[in-house]
Amino acid sequence: MALLEIENLHTYYGNIHALKGISLEVEKGEVVCLIGSNGAGKSTTLKTVSGLIRPRQGTIRFEGEEVIFLPAHEIARGGVVHVPEGRRCFAQLSVEENLELGAYSRNDKAAIREDLAHVYELFPRLKERRKQYSGTLSGGEQQMLAMGRGLMARPRVLLLDEPSMGLAPVLVDQIFEVIKTLHDEGTTILLVEQNAHMALQVADRGYVIQTGEIVLSDDAKALQHNEMIQRVYLGLA
Amino acid sequence: MRQRAQGKSPLRRAIDVGLIGSIPALLLALVGMVDAFSNRYLLEESVSTGQVMLAVVALIVGYLAARRISLPAQTVATKIGYGAVAGLMVGLVLALLLFIGEVVGINLRKVLVNASPALYEILAFNQAPAVGMLLLALMGTLLGALGGALFVMPARLRSAIITGITVIILLALLRDIVKLVFQQYEPTTALYRFLFTPNGGLTKIGLLLAFLLPAAADYVWSAGRPTLDRRYHALPDGTQKSVRWVGLAVAFILLLLFPTIFGRFPSEAMNNVILLGIMMGLGLNIVVGFAGMLDLGYVGFFAIGAYTMALLTSPQVGGGMNFWTALPFSLLASMIAGIILGIPVLKMRGDYLAIVTLGFGEIIRVLVLSDALRPWFYGAPGITGVPAPNVGGMLLNNPETLYYLLIAVMGLTLFISLRLRDSRLGRAWMAVREDEDVAEAMGINLVVTKLMAFATGATMAGLGGAIFAAKLGSIVPQTFNLLISVNALAVIIIGGMGSVPGVVVGALLLIGLPEVLREFAEYRLWVYGALLVAMMLFKPEGFWPDEGHRRELTEHDPEETPQAPGPADPPLPPGTVRDRAAVARADIRATHTEDEAGLDE
Numbered sequence: 001m002a003l004l005e006i007e008n009l010h011t012y013y014g015n016i017h018a019l020k021g022i023s024l025e026v027e028k029g030e031v032v033c034l035i036g037s038n039g040a041g042k043s044t045t046l047k048t049v050s051g052l053i054r055p056r057q058g059t060i061r062f063e064g065e066e067v068i069f070l071p072a073h074e075i076a077r078g079g080v081v082h083v084p085e086g087r088r089c090f091a092q093l094s095v096e097e098n099l100e101l102g103a104y105s106r107n108d109k110a111a112i113r114e115d116l117a118h119v120y121e122l123f124p125r126l127k128e129r130r131k132q133y134s135g136t137l138s139g140g141e142q143q144m145l146a147m148g149r150g151l152m153a154r155p156r157v158l159l160l161d162e163p164s165m166g167l168a169p170v171l172v173d174q175i176f177e178v179i180k181t182l183h184d185e186g187t188t189i190l191l192v193e194q195n196a197h198m199a200l201q202v203a204d205r206g207y208v209i210q211t212g213e214i215v216l217s218d219d220a221k222a223l224q225h226n227e228m229i230q231r232v233y234l235g236l237a
Numbered sequence: 238m239r240q241r242a243q244g245k246s247p248l249r250r251a252i253d254v255g256l257i258g259s260i261p262a263l264l265l266a267l268v269g270m271v272d273a274f275s276n277r278y279l280l281e282e283s284v285s286t287g288q289v290m291l292a293v294v295a296l297i298v299g300y301l302a303a304r305r306i307s308l309p310a311q312t313v314a315t316k317i318g319y320g321a322v323a324g325l326m327v328g329l330v331l332a333l334l335l336f337i338g339e340v341v342g343i344n345l346r347k348v349l350v351n352a353s354p355a356l357y358e359i360l361a362f363n364q365a366p367a368v369g370m371l372l373l374a375l376m377g378t379l380l381g382a383l384g385g386a387l388f389v390m391p392a393r394l395r396s397a398i399i400t401g402i403t404v405i406i407l408l409a410l411l412r413d414i415v416k417l418v419f420q421q422y423e424p425t426t427a428l429y430r431f432l433f434t435p436n437g438g439l440t441k442i443g444l445l446l447a448f449l450l451p452a453a454a455d456y457v458w459s460a461g462r463p464t465l466d467r468r469y470h471a472l473p474d475g476t477q478k479s480v481r482w483v484g485l486a487v488a489f490i491l492l493l494l495f496p497t498i499f500g501r502f503p504s505e506a507m508n509n510v511i512l513l514g515i516m517m518g519l520g521l522n523i524v525v526g527f528a529g530m531l532d533l534g535y536v537g538f539f540a541i542g543a544y545t546m547a548l549l550t551s552p553q554v555g556g557g558m559n560f561w562t563a564l565p566f567s568l569l570a571s572m573i574a575g576i577i578l579g580i581p582v583l584k585m586r587g588d589y590l591a592i593v594t595l596g597f598g599e600i601i602r603v604l605v606l607s608d609a610l611r612p613w614f615y616g617a618p619g620i621t622g623v624p625a626p627n628v629g630g631m632l633l634n635n636p637e638t639l640y641y642l643l644i645a646v647m648g649l650t651l652f653i654s655l656r657l658r659d660s661r662l663g664r665a666w667m668a669v670r671e672d673e674d675v676a677e678a679m680g681i682n683l684v685v686t687k688l689m690a691f692a693t694g695a696t697m698a699g700l701g702g703a704i705f706a707a708k709l710g711s712i713v714p715q716t717f718n719l720l721i722s723v724n725a726l727a728v729i730i731i732g733g734m735g736s737v738p739g740v741v742v743g744a745l746l747l748i749g750l751p752e753v754l755r756e757f758a759e760y761r762l763w764v765y766g767a768l769l770v771a772m773m774l775f776k777p778e779g780f781w782p783d784e785g786h787r788r789e790l791t792e793h794d795p796e797e798t799p800q801a802p803g804p805a806d807p808p809l810p811p812g813t814v815r816d817r818a819a820v821a822r823a824d825i826r827a828t829h830t831e832d833e834a835g836l837d838e
Contacts, residue, residue, distance in 0.1 A: 073682045076677070090667065091671060093664075093667060101679055104680050104681055
């Protein structure tokens with residue numbers, strides 16, 4: 001039984017049929033990436049999993065339990081932690097306050113302190129700026145903060161939405177370094193990326209989504225060598 | 238704008254500034270404020286505060302002209318000259334008004350009811366129109382030059398002079414209250430007689446003293462302050478703490494002695510500040526400032542608290558409870574109302590929420606006013622005979638004693654507000670304010686969090702309403718109009734969204750000043766509007782902003798030390814799309830830096 005199982009998910013925005021029967025699985029400890037172009041339904045998938053959007057049809061099982069009818073905050077408390085697209089830090093709160101809010105649903109103070117130290121270890125930059133208001137951080141720092149905030153919840157599965165979006169190449173490398181580290185530590189990650197090249201390098205497996213449907217799924221290695229992927233997403237000949 | 242202005246000669250720009258500046262001056266005259274303030278004198282019985290208002294406008298225009306137009310390299314005389322030109326324009330425009338009204342004889346009153354002969358007399362300094370016009374031009378020039386001089390002089394001196402001017406204007410405006418307070422005791426009565434003339438404003442010596450002493454104090458204080466600050470911070474932490482505690486204790490004792498020192502009228506004013514300003518502001522601040530939900534129907538909860546109190550206590554409607562037994566019911570009723578209103582609006586944000594809550598406030602007022610519900614709520618005549626609060630058999634039925642109840646309740650609400658702000662719930666509110674979706678994804682229960690904000694805010698309003706009913710002894714539906722909500726909201730905006738001390742400052746300014754200037758209450762809304770516009774332009778974060786808001790709206794974090802460009806943060810390549818909010822913030826910061834740079838020159 002996979003940690004996260006999604007079956008035949010249909011999500012609509014009003015009359016627009018955004019997800020047309022998505023099915024995917026994430027095993028414990030895996031990094032799975034979901035690649036696809038703009039508007040393919042990558043973010044919608046994540047939002048549906050974390051409960052921010054309600055699907056019309058389908059099942060989402062987390063650790064074997066149906067979570068589709070749970071409100072978003074309960075899904076989050078269950079360990080499905082969503083790091084949204086575009087960072088979305090709490091601008092008027094300090095870095096540390098943002099991180100503390102990440103651990104909002106937890107009560108184990110000692111463990112929270114440990115995790116805070118761990119996040120600062122992963123992102124030393126955040127430690128330097130812990131008293132600073134997050135609205136004044138640079139884009140890269142905000143992305144680090146958003147990821148750190150997600151990690152503070154001790155995710156059983158981390159949903160990362162476009163962590164590299166709008167970042168300079170050096171920062172993209174850094175962010176993916178951290179994703180690798182998290183992978184080595186055993187964190188389960190469902191990663192949504194437009195940057196297929198980077199995503200396939202860190203992922204174990206990958207799904208390709210086009211206009212709301214999964215069109216391809218395979219090992220990351222295999223996908224990297226897939227002719228269609230190379231042509232459409234990697235820009236190779 | 239700026240670019241286009243570059244092409245004009247400095248003189249032309251000074252004239253422009255003066256002409257724009259003359260608009261507020263004209264407005265003050267034509268809405269009748271100058272006339273309304275004409276029998277409050279600044280100096281003996283010659284200079285009225287109405288004239289002072291216009292003078293202040295000319296002064297500010299002169300200052301702004303010098304600041305905007307002059308270049309650092311120009312001579313002092315040139316800079317002052319720009320101020321004088323701008324000031325002259327203000328004088329000339331007012332002279333033109335006098336000319337049209339008095340010399341040409343066009344009756345402006347058909348449209349502008351306040352363009353009265355009385356106004357013309359004031360504008361003409363009680364002289365013939367021609368002389369008056371000359372005087373206006375002359376005074377305008379002088380004041381504009383003085384404004385320009387203010388710009389040229391060192392910042393410390395400027396601050397001292399502004400303090401002095403503010404003090405004399407306040408003394409003149411508040412003469413009646415000063416009189417009341419001072420005449421309570423022998424020595425202060427003598428002081429009053431020394432400072433003020435019997436029927437007019439300050440005496441010449443009084444004026445001089447009232448200007449010089451505060452100005453000197455300001456000057457010395459600004460000189461000594463850095464040293465004091467340094468010494469204070471050099472103290473060990475424990476001592477710093479005790480210094481703060483002593484400060485707080487002194488403030489607390491002064492607060493307790495307030496009715497004894499100042500007497501009845503100021504106590505009454507203070508009661509209204511606490512009740513309608515601070516308590517309502519604090520409650521609404523939880524909903525709007527902390528949780529970010531714009532609630533325009535806040536008066537509804539206030540009304541519910543007041544009506545519950547009145548219905549349960551007034552013998553006329555078969556109540557009969559005393560204040561303290563009825564109070565929990567008032568709180569409960571308003572809290573439940575808060576939750577009931579909260580549930581349907583959970584999914585609404587921003588403008589939609591504002592409109593729905595606005596409707597709620599009106600519904601409550603219309604319900605208690607309605608004839609159909611008259612058997613229960615007693616309709617338009619309202620409910621009378623509400624007993625005053627009692628403490629140990631003593632009725633708190635005068636402003637001085639009621640003051641202590643209000644201080645106690647204010648202390649309680651302040652304490653609750655501060656504790657809530659730093660609590661887990663407070664954090665959740667702020668997260669919801671910043672970003673609902675992310676807050677939810679962090680495991681925050683939106684329903685509970687939002688309802689808690691509505692319930693807490695509503696309970697505080699209910700507490701205010703209950704005391705309000707007991708304080709007045711009677712309530713009528715028409716009291717509970719939109720204006721009470723607007724007042725509370727304005728208090729928060731002026732003070733600084735989400736800031737607890739800001740609420741206190743905002744309440745003193747917005748409720749306190751109109752209270753002590755009651756005879757000019759008709760200009761209250763006018764001043765409100767002007768103040769709000771000015772705030773949004775010059776100090777969008779409020780008088781005493783919450784840290785986060787201040788940081789976002791002003792410059793960079795002072796703690797942020799410039800660091801060597803580390804590998805983590807290379808400069809963004811040109812054309813990199815950053816999020817719009819960050820760009821907007823950067824713009825705001827840029828404008829501010831520019832303004833501040835201008836001030837510092």
